[in-house]
Amino acid sequence: xxxxxxxxxxxxxxxxxxxKHVRKxxxxxxxxxxxxxxxxxxxxxxxxxxxxxxxxxxxxxxxTAKLSLRSYELMLKLNxxxxxxxxxxxxxxxxxxxxYMIEGTPGQPYGGLMAHFNIVEANMxxxxxxxxxxxxxxxxxxxxxxxxxxxxxxxxxPPANPTPDTGYQRSLFLSDEVVFPGHPRFKTLATNIRQRRxxxxxxxxxxxxxxxxxxxxxxxxxxxGDDGSSAKVAKxxxxxxxxMVFGMGCCCLQVTFQASNIREARTLYDQLTPxxxxxxxxxxxxxxxxxxxADIDSRWFVVSNSVDCRTxxxxxxxxxxxxxxxxxxxxxxxxxxxxxxxxxxxNDTPLLYDKEVxxxxxxxxxxxxxxxxxxxxxxxxxxxLMSTQLDQNDETxxxxxxxxxxxxxxxxxxKPPPPNSSIGWRVEFRPCDVQMTDFENAAVVCFxxxxxxxxxxxxxxxxxxxxxxxxxxxxGEKRDAVNKEKFWFRKDITSTGEKDNALETDQYxxxxxxxxxxxKDGVFVGLIPLINSYxxxxxxxxxxxxxxxxxxxxxxxxxxxxxxxxAAWIRKExxxxxxxxxxxxxxxxxxxxxxxxxxxxxxxxxxxxELLGFCTTSKTTETIPAAIAIAExxxxxx
Ligand code: ADP
Ligand code: MG
Ligand code: MG
Ligand code: MG
Ligand code: MG
Numbered sequence: 001x002x003x004x005x006x007x008x009x010x011x012x013x014x015x016x017x018x019x020k021h022v023r024k025x026x027x028x029x030x031x032x033x034x035x036x037x038x039x040x041x042x043x044x045x046x047x048x049x050x051x052x053x054x055x056x057x058x059x060x061x062x063x064t065a066k067l068s069l070r071s072y073e074l075m076l077k078l079n080x081x082x083x084x085x086x087x088x089x090x091x092x093x094x095x096x097x098x099x100y101m102i103e104g105t106p107g108q109p110y111g112g113l114m115a116h117f118n119i120v121e122a123n124m125x126x127x128x129x130x131x132x133x134x135x136x137x138x139x140x141x142x143x144x145x146x147x148x149x150x151x152x153x154x155x156x157x158p159p160a161n162p163t164p165d166t167g168y169q170r171s172l173f174l175s176d177e178v179v180f181p182g183h184p185r186f187k188t189l190a191t192n193i194r195q196r197r198x199x200x201x202x203x204x205x206x207x208x209x210x211x212x213x214x215x216x217x218x219x220x221x222x223x224x225g226d227d228g229s230s231a232k233v234a235k236x237x238x239x240x241x242x243x244m245v246f247g248m249g250c251c252c253l254q255v256t257f258q259a260s261n262i263r264e265a266r267t268l269y270d271q272l273t274p275x276x277x278x279x280x281x282x283x284x285x286x287x288x289x290x291x292x293x294a295d296i297d298s299r300w301f302v303v304s305n306s307v308d309c310r311t312x313x314x315x316x317x318x319x320x321x322x323x324x325x326x327x328x329x330x331x332x333x334x335x336x337x338x339x340x341x342x343x344x345x346x347n348d349t350p351l352l353y354d355k356e357v358x359x360x361x362x363x364x365x366x367x368x369x370x371x372x373x374x375x376x377x378x379x380x381x382x383x384x385l386m387s388t389q390l391d392q393n394d395e396t397x398x399x400x401x402x403x404x405x406x407x408x409x410x411x412x413x414x415k416p417p418p419p420n421s422s423i424g425w426r427v428e429f430r431p432c433d434v435q436m437t438d439f440e441n442a443a444v445v446c447f448x449x450x451x452x453x454x455x456x457x458x459x460x461x462x463x464x465x466x467x468x469x470x471x472x473x474x475x476g477e478k479r480d481a482v483n484k485e486k487f488w489f490r491k492d493i494t495s496t497g498e499k500d501n502a503l504e505t506d507q508y509x510x511x512x513x514x515x516x517x518x519x520k521d522g523v524f525v526g527l528i529p530l531i532n533s534y535x536x537x538x539x540x541x542x543x544x545x546x547x548x549x550x551x552x553x554x555x556x557x558x559x560x561x562x563x564x565x566x567a568a569w570i571r572k573e574x575x576x577x578x579x580x581x582x583x584x585x586x587x588x589x590x591x592x593x594x595x596x597x598x599x600x601x602x603x604x605x606x607x608x609x610e611l612l613g614f615c616t617t618s619k620t621t622e623t624i625p626a627a628i629a630i631a632e633x634x635x636x637x638x
Contacts, residue, residue: 003075003095007388009188012195015385022382025392026400027357030374030416031364033398037417038262043424045453046258048109049445051124052251052434053131054147055100056595057157058138064588065595066157067100067147068139072182074102077134090622091127097248099180100147100156102131109258115628117449117551118544121442121620128438140599143441145286145299145433145566146250148591150174151241152291155588164225170200171243172224173290178245185384189407190244192383193309199229203246203305204238206295208287208479208571212583239292247306247332250286250299253432253441255448256415258424263340264456265425266370269414270343271455272448273335274462274489276411276431277472281481281513282558283444285433285566291591293574293584297567298433298477304332307409309383324379325352331380332409334473338466339369339414348465354378377408396420411473431476435566437602439616443551450548451527454534460493464508480568483561486510494525517559528556541628543619550618557613569611570594 010018057068078093089107096103104127110116131141149155151173160175167176168191180186194200207217216236222228234240259265284297308330313320320326329336337351338344353375361371382403389399398419405413413428429448435441454460468488475485489511511524519526531552540548557563564572573594574586586594600606604616 003079003182007386009184010385010387012192015192015382016196018385018390019381021390022385022400022403023354023357023378025394026404027360027374027378028394029392029398029401031361031366032395033401033416033419034366034370035364036419037425040417040424041261043258043260045112045260046109047449048106048256049120049124049441050103050105050254050256051127051143051441052096052101052103052253053128054098054142054144054251055102055135056140056142056144056147057136058140058592058596060138063592065149065592066155067098067150067178068157069099069160069177070136070139071095071098071100071102071180074131074134075182078102078131090123091130093131095180095183095186096251097180097186098245099178101180101249101251104131109256113624113629113632114538114540115544115624115632117446118541118547118618118620119622119624120445121438121547121618122622124438124442125620126622140595142595142599143251143434143436143438143602144595144598145252146289146302148288148570148586148594149291149588150178150249150289151243151246152588155291162224164227169194169243169245171245172221172226172230173241174243174245178249184386186248188384189248189307193244193307196309196311196381196383198311200242201244201306201308202233203241203302204233204235205241205289205302207237207239208293208295208584209237210293210582210584212581214583217584239289239294241290241302241306244306246289247299247303250303251434252299252430253283253434253444254428254430255445256426256428257449257452258426260424262425265414265427266340267342268452268455269335269412269427270338270340271460271462272427272429272452273338273412273466274464274469274472275448275451276334276429277469277476277487278489278513278516279429279444279448280431280433280473280476281478281485281487282517282555282565283432283435284477284481284568285435285570287479287567287571288574288586291586293571293586295479296477297479297481297565297571300431300473300477303409304330307332309381324354327352327379331407334411334470336410336466336470337369337373337376338463339373341369342461343463343466344369346463346465349467349470351376352379373414377404380404380408383407431473433566436598437604437612437616439550439612439618440554440566442618442620443554446548446551447531447555450531450534454527454530457534458494458530460530461495462490462493464488464490468508479571480565482513482559482565486512487516489516489524491524494530514560518556528552539632541632543621544628547618547620550615553615554613563613564611566611569608570598572610573597 055068092105094103106123160177221230286299312318314327316326357378358375411431415426472487577590601608
C-alpha cells in the first residue's frame with residue numbers, strides 16, 4: 001500500500017451495510033483467481049523481509065525520549081526515488097499504523113542463491129541509512145518493538161493531548177495524532193473497529209509485581225476523563241490500554257516466501273505454523289507498556305486485543321443481535337487450521353466458518369481444507385472500505401478478497417498470487433518482534449528462510465495438533481518463555497508419520513526452546529543441527545558461510561539462555577536503572593537512557609555481549625560478487 005489513494009473512506013454505518021457486498025464479490029474474486037492460478041507451476045524461491053521502524057526524538061539536555069510524529073513527512077521523501085524509478089531502488093518504504101512508524105523492505109525480493117543470505121543485513125543497513133538521511137537533529141530511527149512510554153503523558157513530539165470524547169480511538173491516554181495521517185486506511189480501521197465492537201478495545205496486560213508495586217495496582221482513570229466505562233473493564237494488577245495504536249503501533253519483523261506451486265505453499269504454511277510460538281518466545285522484545293514493566297515479554301496478545309472488533313454478542317457476553325456467530329477469537333491471532341493434506345488430521349480445533357461461503361467454494365471445485373480456510377477469513381466484516389473500491393470487475397480485480405485477507409492478521413498468511421503478475425503463491429511468517437540491530441534481524445530472517453529450505457529438502461514433518469500450537473502461542477509470550485516455558489513439539493520430525501494416528505499423544509511432547517533449536521541427545525534432533533547438515537551438502541562461499549554461522553550462533557545462544565532475549569535485556573535495563581524504585585514504573589529519564597543505550601548498541605558503538613555475544617558483525621555485502629553468483633552452481637532447493 002502506497003500513499004496515494006483515490007476516493008474517501010466510507011462511514012461505518014455504510015460499510016456495515018456494504019459488508020455483504022464485499023464478502024459476496026470477494027469470494028467470487030477468490031474463486032476466479034483460484035481457477036486461473038491453481039495450476040501455476042515452477043515459480044522459484046523468492047523471499048523478502050519487512051522491518052518496521054520507529055522515529056524517536058531525543059533531548060540530551062532534558063534527558064527525554066519522545067515518539068516523533070513525522071513519519072508522513074519522511075514517507076513523502078523516502079518514496080521519491082521509487083516514484084522516479086521503481087526498478088532501481090534498493091529498498092521500498094511503506095506507511096504503517098503509527099504516525100511515528102515506517103516499514104522498509106528490500107527493493108527486490110531475494111532469490112535462491114546461498115549468497116543471498118549474505119546481502120540481507122547489508123540491505124537492512126542501507127535501509128537504515130537511507131531513512132536516517134531524512135532525520136532532523138536529535139531524531140533517531142529505532143527498530144524497537146514497543147516504545148516504552150507510548151500512551152504515557154508527554155511522550156510525543158509534537159505534544160498531543162488525549163481526546164477521550166472525540167476522534168477515532170477515544171483513548172484516555174493518547175491522542176489520535178499518533179496514528180499515521182497520510183493514508184485514510186489507518187484512522188478508518190481504528191474508527192470502524194471501535195464502532196463495530198460498540199465500545200473501545202480493551203487491553204489488560206499483567207503488570208510485573210515488584211516489591212513496591214502497589215497491591216493491588218489500580219489507576220485512577222476518572223482523573224483522565226473516564227466516564228466509568230474504562231474503570232469497569234480495567235483489571236487490577238494489569239496495565240490497562242484502550243486503543244488500537246497500543247497494538248498496531250508495535251514494530252515487528254516479517255518474512256514472505258514464494259513457493260514453486262500452491263501445494264508447496266500449503267505445505268510451508270503448515271510446517272512453519274508450529275514454529276510461530278517458538279519464534280515468538282525467541283524474538284520477544286516488548287516487556288514494557290505505557291511506562292510500566294509488564295509480566296509478559298512480547299507484543300502478540302496486545303496486538304490481538306487492540307483490533308478485537310467483535311461485538312458483545314459475538315464475544316458471548318450478550319445474546320446476538322443480528323450478528324451471525326459467536327466468535328472465539330480476535331481477527332488477529334494464531335493460525336487455527338492447517339491447509340495441506342498432511343495437516344488435515346491435525347486440525348483438532350473446531351473451526352468457525354461461513355457455511356454459505358464454504359459451500360460456494362466447494363461447488364466451485366475448491367477442496368475442503370482451502371474452502372474452510374477462506375470461509376473462516378470470511379466470518380469477519382469488512383472494516384475499511386474506500387468509495388472508489390466499491391464496484392469491481394470480479395474477473396480481474398481482487399480488492400474485495402484482499403480487503404478481508406489483509407484484515408485477518410494471523411501468525412502465518414497464505415498469499416495467493418496477485419492477478420496478472422509474475423508473483424506466485426506465497427506464505428508469510430508473522431510472529432516475530434523486531435530486534436534492535438540489523439545483525440539480529442538478519443539472523444532471524446535467515447534462520448527462518450534456511451529452515452524453510454531444510455523442511456522442503458528433508459521433507460520434515462513438524463505438525464502437531466493445531467490446538468497445541470494455539471496453546472503454545474500463549475506460552476510464547478510469557479516472561480522469559482525461552483528459559484522458563486516448555487512447548488508442545490513433535491518428537492520425531494524426520495519421519496513423515498503418514499501412518500500414525502495424528503492425535504496420539506506419544507507423537508509429541510513438551511520441550512524447551514533450547515531442546516527444539518539445539519537438540520537433545522537421543523531425544524530430539526534439533527533444528528540447527530538439521531540446518532547444519534543441510535549446509536554441509538551445499539556449495540556455500542566462504543563469506544556467506546561465515547555470516548550464516550554467526551547468525552546460527554546467535555540463535556543457538558539465545559535459545560540456550562547463554563545470551564539474553566531483547567525483552568530480558570530491556571527488563572534488566574529497567575531493574576538496574578538508578579531511578580527505578582522497584583514499583584514497575586518506567587519513567588521518562590529511564591526511557592531516555594534505555595533508548596539511548598539501545599541506539600548505541602544498534603549503531604555498534606556500545607558493545608552488549610550479554611545480548612549479542614562477541615561476534616556482532618557479519619561479512620555482509622550489498623551485492624553478490626559476480627564470481628560467487630557464477631560459482632554457486634548449486635542453488636537452494638525450491
Ligand atoms: P505485506 O505488507 O502485504 O506483507 P509487503 O509488500 O510489504 O507485503 O512485503 C512483502 C515482502 O515480500 C517483501 O519483503 C518483498 O520483498 C517480498 N516479496 C516481493 N515479491 C515477492 C515474491 N514474488 N516472492 C516472495 N516474496 C516477495
Ligand atoms: Mg508490508
Ligand atoms: Mg502490511
Ligand atoms: Mg507492516
Ligand atoms: Mg507483511
